[in-house]
Amino acid sequence: MSERLRLARAHFPVTSLGYGHRLVLWVQGCPLACPGCIAKDTWDPAGGVAVDVADLLGDVRRAVLAGADGLTVSGGEPLRQAAAVGSLLRGVQELGAAFDVLLYTGFELDELDSAQRETAELADVLITGRYVATAPTGLIWRGSANQRMHLRTPLARDRYTDFIEYEPEHPPVQIEADREGRLWWAGVPNRPETKRALDRGLAALGYSLESTSWRRQ
Numbered sequence: 001m002s003e004r005l006r007l008a009r010a011h012f013p014v015t016s017l018g019y020g021h022r023l024v025l026w027v028q029g030c031p032l033a034c035p036g037c038i039a040k041d042t043w044d045p046a047g048g049v050a051v052d053v054a055d056l057l058g059d060v061r062r063a064v065l066a067g068a069d070g071l072t073v074s075g076g077e078p079l080r081q082a083a084a085v086g087s088l089l090r091g092v093q094e095l096g097a098a099f100d101v102l103l104y105t106g107f108e109l110d111e112l113d114s115a116q117r118e119t120a121e122l123a124d125v126l127i128t129g130r131y132v133a134t135a136p137t138g139l140i141w142r143g144s145a146n147q148r149m150h151l152r153t154p155l156a157r158d159r160y161t162d163f164i165e166y167e168p169e170h171p172p173v174q175i176e177a178d179r180e181g182r183l184w185w186a187g188v189p190n191r192p193e194t195k196r197a198l199d200r201g202l203a204a205l206g207y208s209l210e211s212t213s214w215r216r217q
């Protein structure tokens, strides 16, 4: 039986979670319970959908053909499923494309066990550390000031060096309607007020962002 990864959602193209146009996978299940987390729907390890890693690799191949610059793996906590994420990232490496992998984890590097470290080392870019609501930041793609961006490969250094200290005026947040007309959003609204303003503005228009979305390619 092929390996399976439990996912909360997947979207392509996403322009608000890393360099360029990306396939983003939100992995289901997170044990870290950061106070103020805006992704509580991803905490339940039994939630989401179980998907074959082989099928996800097919999605990555289709995204590459459609011009994707990279894959972002977010959560939830991706390293809670280190074996399946590792299989996926090994498959991505075999594609050989100029395609970077950005992996989010709420763990610090020195908290990882050997399997988690092995998987983390397959990423070009790692963003590490829990969300700390009392440490707001303007740094792009990070939710709080303690979170660190690690550039592990030449491709990562080429694409991301200018972003390590970059603070945009507004954090990139993308809002889209799916094929069924439901809204989904992606990004790191690094202040709780931003997410609340997003919710209020859309609620005024009659939309809710509370439900989990799911769309394979």
Ligand code: SF4
Pocket (backbone or CB within 6 Å): 030, 031, 032, 033, 034, 037, 038, 039, 040, 042, 075, 076, 077, 105, 106, 130, 131
């Ligand atoms: S690590 Fe991320 S998903 Fe998990 S509780 Fe913290 S902010 Fe939420």
